[in-house]
Amino acid sequence: MMKKIKKEDFLDYLKNWGKIVEIEEGIDVKDLFLPKEEIYLVFHKKKDSVEQDEFRNIERKVVFNIPPCYAKSIELLDFNFLREPLDSFYKERRDSILVVVKACRNPHNFCFCTSLGNSPFDRKGDIFIFEKDGYYFAEPLTDRAKEVLAWDKYEDVSQDEFKEVELEKQKVEKEIEKFDIVNLDKKLYSVFNDKIWKELSFRCVNCGACTFHCPVCYCFDIQDVDRTNWGYRERVWDSCMFSIYSYETSGHNPRAERHARMRNRIMHKFAYYPVSYKEYQCVGCGKCVEVCPTGFDIREALLRLKEVVNE
Amino acid sequence: MDDIKGKLKSMLRNGEIDGVLGFVEQKYPLKNYPLFAQTEDDINKLSNSLFNILNIGTYIRRIKDFKKIAVLVRGCEERTINLLCAEHQIDRDKLFLIGLPCKGALDVYTVEKEYNGKIDEIEEKDMSIVIKGNKGEKEILLNKVISSVCTSCVRKETPTVDLQTQSLNENGEDLIFPSVKEIEEKNYKDRWKFFKNQFEKCTRCYACREVCPMCYCESCFVDSNDPVWVEPGYSIEDIISFHLIKIFHMAGRCVNCGACERACPEGIRLSYLTSKITKDLIADYDYISGKTVQEKPMFGEYKLNDKGDFIL
Numbered sequence: 001m002m003k004k005i006k007k008e009d010f011l012d013y014l015k016n017w018g019k020i021v022e023i024e025e026g027i028d029v030k031d032l033f034l035p036k037e038e039i040y041l042v043f044h045k046k047k048d049s050v051e052q053d054e055f056r057n058i059e060r061k062v063v064f065n066i067p068p069c070y071a072k073s074i075e076l077l078d079f080n081f082l083r084e085p086l087d088s089f090y091k092e093r094r095d096s097i098l099v100v101v102k103a104c105r106n107p108h109n110f111c112f113c114t115s116l117g118n119s120p121f122d123r124k125g126d127i128f129i130f131e132k133d134g135y136y137f138a139e140p141l142t143d144r145a146k147e148v149l150a151w152d153k154y155e156d157v158s159q160d161e162f163k164e165v166e167l168e169k170q171k172v173e174k175e176i177e178k179f180d181i182v183n184l185d186k187k188l189y190s191v192f193n194d195k196i197w198k199e200l201s202f203r204c205v206n207c208g209a210c211t212f213h214c215p216v217c218y219c220f221d222i223q224d225v226d227r228t229n230w231g232y233r234e235r236v237w238d239s240c241m242f243s244i245y246s247y248e249t250s251g252h253n254p255r256a257e258r259h260a261r262m263r264n265r266i267m268h269k270f271a272y273y274p275v276s277y278k279e280y281q282c283v284g285c286g287k288c289v290e291v292c293p294t295g296f297d298i299r300e301a302l303l304r305l306k307e308v309v310n311e
Numbered sequence: 312m313d314d315i316k317g318k319l320k321s322m323l324r325n326g327e328i329d330g331v332l333g334f335v336e337q338k339y340p341l342k343n344y345p346l347f348a349q350t351e352d353d354i355n356k357l358s359n360s361l362f363n364i365l366n367i368g369t370y371i372r373r374i375k376d377f378k379k380i381a382v383l384v385r386g387c388e389e390r391t392i393n394l395l396c397a398e399h400q401i402d403r404d405k406l407f408l409i410g411l412p413c414k415g416a417l418d419v420y421t422v423e424k425e426y427n428g429k430i431d432e433i434e435e436k437d438m439s440i441v442i443k444g445n446k447g448e449k450e451i452l453l454n455k456v457i458s459s460v461c462t463s464c465v466r467k468e469t470p471t472v473d474l475q476t477q478s479l480n481e482n483g484e485d486l487i488f489p490s491v492k493e494i495e496e497k498n499y500k501d502r503w504k505f506f507k508n509q510f511e512k513c514t515r516c517y518a519c520r521e522v523c524p525m526c527y528c529e530s531c532f533v534d535s536n537d538p539v540w541v542e543p544g545y546s547i548e549d550i551i552s553f554h555l556i557k558i559f560h561m562a563g564r565c566v567n568c569g570a571c572e573r574a575c576p577e578g579i580r581l582s583y584l585t586s587k588i589t590k591d592l593i594a595d596y597d598y599i600s601g602k603t604v605q606e607k608p609m610f611g612e613y614k615l616n617d618k619g620d621f622i623l
Contacts, residue, residue, distance in 0.1 A: 027514070036514060037545040108429055109339050202373065203344040207518035209576045223543045236544050239516070244534045293365065293518050293574030295342030 003154040013149040018060030067104035069283040071124030073215035099125035110286025121169040188271040201259040208239030210288035333357040333383035368524030385413035387568035390601030410469030412477040415461030460569030512577040519571035563609025
């Protein structure tokens with residue numbers, strides 16, 4: 001049930017739980033849960049021994065004001081890293097972060113969450129909030145959220161206020177352009193060898209901007225870094241758009257051509273993954289469209305693919 | 312633009328060219344994308360606008376098996392193609408270049424920041440742009456949103472093309488590089504602080520490398536893992552190593568088109584580096600890269616009166 005809480009009070013409760021992290025860019029959300037550089041171990045070479053450093057220090061954090069699409073992406077990351085075999089580094093960090101999701105009332109030109117079955121008012125994360133005249137209408141969604149404050153102390157939002165939230169939801173949903181890609185996933189397999197991929201990828205420069213800014217893309221690489229007399233093992237972001245990503249030790253590269261790499265990105269998000277796990281590997285935030293140097297629009301690409309599939 | 316399109320269409324009909332390479336307007340996001348137009352309909356889509364933020368030279372090498380293609384070029388792109396020809400990457404005889412007038416390219420991220428709202432439409436005027444969207448109508452002067460490299464463009468004219476669409480102005484203006492001057496005046500501590508701040512934002516997506524027409528190596532030094540020239544990860548020394556080694560390889564080859572800066576999703580001001588080498592080459596060697604096809608690359612030639620006071 002939604003509770004009506006004064007803004008300052010609510011913020012105080014959050015501050016008591018952990019450090020509030022202000023998110024400026026979408027890329028910062030992913031960086032919190034899956035840092036672009038995560039050190040696994042650090043070692044120093046001594047005269048006749050090697051010593052390992054203690055360095056992991058996890059503090060409690062509150063991610064505040066992120067839109068529901070990013071909360072959805074965290075769910076997808078959880079599904080990937082918290083399944084067996086469990087990623088203990090991810091779990092440790094995940095447990096220390098409280099996610100407060102704010103209703104998205106200012107969708108931008110790139111948004112398409114509604115086309116993927118999501119909504120800008122989806123109840124996601126630990127706490128869902130809606131801002132109104134110095135108050136938050138807040139809804140606890142997980143057990144963890146119940147620890148943050150004594151929810152019973154606060155009164156429920158009135159019927160009218162609840163209706164207002166629903167009306168605002170309908171208004172915002174209408175602002176987002178919607179298109180239909182239902183059942184496209186299975187059909188995409190049939191155009192794997194079509195020339196459409198070369199047509200779509202002519203403009204693509206195969207940089208990693210779209211995948212790095214994608215809140216769902218989780219590919220990483222584990223590297224040993226060797227400095228003089230010391231070194232570390234780390235996990236860094238990787239991108240399927242790089243040719244070296246699929247370059248095999250044998251010297252063979254199954255995705256040496258540019259269009260094959262773009263095909264893999266789109267197929268993984270909209271065909272392989274939904275066919276296997278019944279979820280798109282995309283939340284419709286549109287960040288990839290915004291950051292692409294050539295303005296590659298995934299929405300147009302999907303509609304174009306739909307045309308080709310139906311031919 | 313319509314006359315050129317008519318001429319190109321008739322050339323396509325007569326089989327003189329296989330297609331036309333140029334940019335196509337895209338309503339949103341504010342970035343035009345390249346297209347190899349092989350039909351008359353596609354030729355109609357081509358445009359020359361402030362939103363052509365990339366360099367068309369990047370795309371020429373992607374077109375395989377052609378007899379002759381037409382390419383729409385602006386000043387910096389023309390010089391890029393001259394350089395690519397001088398480095399034997401493309402054959403000038405197989406290209407038909409059409410020179411376009413240029414007002415510079417927009418810095419898209421600055422435009423979005425200036426408007427700070429949902430943009431529906433942008434109208435191009437002589438000295439400004441008019442943005443319409445959910446925050447009402449707003450007029451912004453061009454010099455506020457034009458890419459900083461374009462304000463200190465070395466040559467906007469296109470004297471070496473096959474079809475000229477603008478009059479040539481031989482008396483170039485005095486070049487000033489305001490951004491470089493600003494950095495040069497800082498002491499080394501502030502300079503380090505500035506560049507450290509900039510490069511900390513880098514995610515190593517390599518958009519700057521991929522959009523650069525002169526970065527055409529089959530395999531890049533950062534992708535090499537045996538030996539490792541630059542360690543993976545996000546240590547500031549590794550990020551700066553990548554950017555500095557890249558820019559060293561660009562000296563005398565960079566045309567300062569600014570595509571790398573406009574492509575950077577983090578808004579890193581790479582033009583400080585590219586403008587600096589452009590400025591130094593003009594000051595020390597009176598060299599402007601890619602003036603003609605015949606001219607040898609900067610480091611492909613040796614003159615007795617070359618400045619050499621930096622050699623011990």
